[in-house]
Amino acid sequence: MKKTILEVENLHVQLGQRMINQDISLSIKEGEIVGIVGPNGCGKTTFFNAISGFAPIDTGLVSLNGVELNKLSPHKRAQTGLARGFQNVGVFKEMTLEENLIMAIENAEKLPWYWMFSKKISKRVNNKVEKTLKEFSLLTHKKSLAGVLSGGQLRLLEMAKLKLSNANLLLIDEPTAGVSPELRNELSNAISSLSQNHGKTVVIIEHDLKFLFNLVDRIIVFVDGKKYIEGLPSEVQKDPRLKEVYFG
Amino acid sequence: MGYLYDIISRFLNHLTSGVSGQQNFQQAGIFLLSLPVAYSFSAYSSTILNKKFGVEIYSAIMLGIILSFFLGMIFSYLYNKVSKDSFTVLSLSSILAFDAFVRSFDSLTGGVLGISGVIRPQLFRTIQDLILLSLIISIGALCFHFIIQKSPMGRKIRALKEHPNVLETLGSSKKTTATFVISSGFLLASLSGILDIYRIQFLDPSFGGIPNLIILLSISILAYKPQVKSLILATAFVICIPELIKFLNFPSALLGHLRTLTYSTLLITLLFKLSNQETSIKRET
Numbered sequence: 183m184k185k186t187i188l189e190v191e192n193l194h195v196q197l198g199q200r201m202i203n204q205d206i207s208l209s210i211k212e213g214e215i216v217g218i219v220g221p222n223g224c225g226k227t228t229f230f231n232a233i234s235g236f237a238p239i240d241t242g243l244v245s246l247n248g249v250e251l252n253k254l255s256p257h258k259r260a261q262t263g264l265a266r267g268f269q270n271v272g273v274f275k276e277m278t279l280e281e282n283l284i285m286a287i288e289n290a291e292k293l294p295w296y297w298m299f300s301k302k303i304s305k306r307v308n309n310k311v312e313k314t315l316k317e318f319s320l321l322t323h324k325k326s327l328a329g330v331l332s333g334g335q336l337r338l339l340e341m342a343k344l345k346l347s348n349a350n351l352l353l354i355d356e357p358t359a360g361v362s363p364e365l366r367n368e369l370s371n372a373i374s375s376l377s378q379n380h381g382k383t384v385v386i387i388e389h390d391l392k393f394l395f396n397l398v399d400r401i402i403v404f405v406d407g408k409k410y411i412e413g414l415p416s417e418v419q420k421d422p423r424l425k426e427v428y429f430g
Numbered sequence: 431m432g433y434l435y436d437i438i439s440r441f442l443n444h445l446t447s448g449v450s451g452q453q454n455f456q457q458a459g460i461f462l463l464s465l466p467v468a469y470s471f472s473a474y475s476s477t478i479l480n481k482k483f484g485v486e487i488y489s490a491i492m493l494g495i496i497l498s499f500f501l502g503m504i505f506s507y508l509y510n511k512v513s514k515d516s517f518t519v520l521s522l523s524s525i526l527a528f529d530a531f532v533r534s535f536d537s538l539t540g541g542v543l544g545i546s547g548v549i550r551p552q553l554f555r556t557i558q559d560l561i562l563l564s565l566i567i568s569i570g571a572l573c574f575h576f577i578i579q580k581s582p583m584g585r586k587i588r589a590l591k592e593h594p595n596v597l598e599t600l601g602s603s604k605k606t607t608a609t610f611v612i613s614s615g616f617l618l619a620s621l622s623g624i625l626d627i628y629r630i631q632f633l634d635p636s637f638g639g640i641p642n643l644i645i646l647l648s649i650s651i652l653a654y655k656p657q658v659k660s661l662i663l664a665t666a667f668v669i670c671i672p673e674l675i676k677f678l679n680f681p682s683a684l685l686g687h688l689r690t691l692t693y694s695t696l697l698i699t700l701l702f703k704l705s706n707q708e709t710s711i712k713r714e715t
Contacts, residue, residue, distance in 0.1 A: 234599060235598075236595060255598070255603070256595070256598035256599060257597075257598045257599075257600075257601050257602055257603045257604075260598065260599050260600060260601035261601045264599075265599060265600075266599040268595070268596065272593065272595075272596040272599065273593075273596070274588070274589055274592050274593055274596065275592065276588065276592050277585070277588065277589075277592075281585060284585070285582070285585050285586075285589065285600060286600060288582045288585070289600045289601040289602060290601075293582065295581045295582055295583065296581070297582075298580050298581065299580075347600070347601075
């Protein structure tokens with residue numbers, strides 16, 4: 183029996199006068215890849231924001247690795263084991279690829295502030311950066327600013343950062359946005375590898391259903407801020423309610 | 431020779447406060463326009479403590495710096511509580527508020543007439559000694575700048591400007607990072623203010639204020655890259671440019687205004703160039 187990583191109970195998120203998420207309960211097991219789909223404005227990103235601490239939780243309970251997150255600030259939640267990808271790519275475009283990964287390593291390994299003056303640590307960090315960049319086919323851009331990368335390469339860099347974090351739960355928001363069809367396979371492999379080879383649990387918001395159905399273990403469909411359908415990709419794909427959600 | 435010493439001293443003092451300007455404006459993207467308040471506040475508080483309350487001079491200097499640092503902590507708190515735009519307005523208005531305070535409480539601050547006869551302590555009685563002290567402090571400030579750039583904090587500061595939420599998701603607090611930048615900025619600006627008051631040995635409401643802010647902004651924009659070298663060159667350029675006016679035959683009463691006008695024109699030009707540069711970068715990406 184796999185351990186539950188994320189537990190959400192009766193989550194309600196209200197922004198202004200509008201209730202964005204209503205009575206959402208779900209649990210995510212260790213090593214799973216779970217996809218969240220739903221029409222625009224159904225509260226998928228707000229759900230991620232509520233879990234990661236960027237949107238206030240009205241009522242309900244969110245716990246990660248057995249720790250209640252509700253009152254923790256976003257960086258404390260990250261320290262509890264949560265990492266997050268963003269819709270508009272969570273990388274620093276004015277930093278080099280190397281610096282982006284160094285930041286992830288510094289935080290994950292809690293390196294001392296003077297580490298760059300220690301040859302031993304510098305060598306270890308450099309090896310880790312190069313190995314990761316190679317794994318994500320970005321090694322040739324090591325010293326380039328992230329801002330010069332294509333949309334797909336930026337996403338791969340984001341995945342590389344997520345891999346280096348010490349988080350065991352990754353929330354990835356629309357990874358295929360701005361990614362060419364050729365790079366989508368590579369991105370899909372990278373996300374699979376995060377789960378299979380690096381032991382991460384992944385929750386993905388995605389509009390590209392084909393991409394998602396081939397990648398995930400479980401699908402959750404949101405409609406009007408509520409959990410509408412939940413099941414295996416093969417089951418959800420056949421569910422007539424899915425067509426109803428997307429095509430009316 | 432006195433003129434040259436004066437320029438060197440000004441250059442070194444602005445170099446010290448330039449580090450805080452560079453870190454706040456350029457790297458962290460924090461429009462801490464109240465840096466001149468730290469500059470004036472430390473000078474006023476140490477002078478008042480010494481002259482009005484009889485506190486021993488070195489203790490008064492230390493207290494002035496510590497009080498300024500605490501003022502910086504208050505600004506850090508405010509930065510973390512209000513929006514970025516509100517903070518910019520708030521920090522700018524603090525210059526005006528401090529100016530109004532200084533002008534109004536003349537029993538304490540000397541009002542518009544200021545406080546004259548600020549005597550240098552024994553340790554830096556001559557201008558040469560003061561320059562040596564300024565040099566040591568500015569080298570310290572540059573070392574601090576260099577180490578910060580190379581350290582995790584330097585990356586966090588840059589991350590704060592570009593993507594504060596991503597910084598948080600990495601496990602670093604944006605509030606702690608901002609507090610570090612603002613309070614260290616106040617500390618450096620206060621050091622610069624203390625050294626400058628012992629250079630001119632006279633304190634009035636025009637000490638610091640908007641002209642000081644314009645100089646700081648010009649240095650930060652010119653320096654652009656977070657490098658020690660570019661900061662030194664930018665400070666040298668900003669300090670030397672208005673000195674050229676001295677060699678033109680303007681009436682002496684006009685020189686002070688022309689200096690301010692030169693700095694303002696320089697700042698407008700720099701802002702114009704910077705916005706063009708950023709627009710073209712955005713188009714390319």
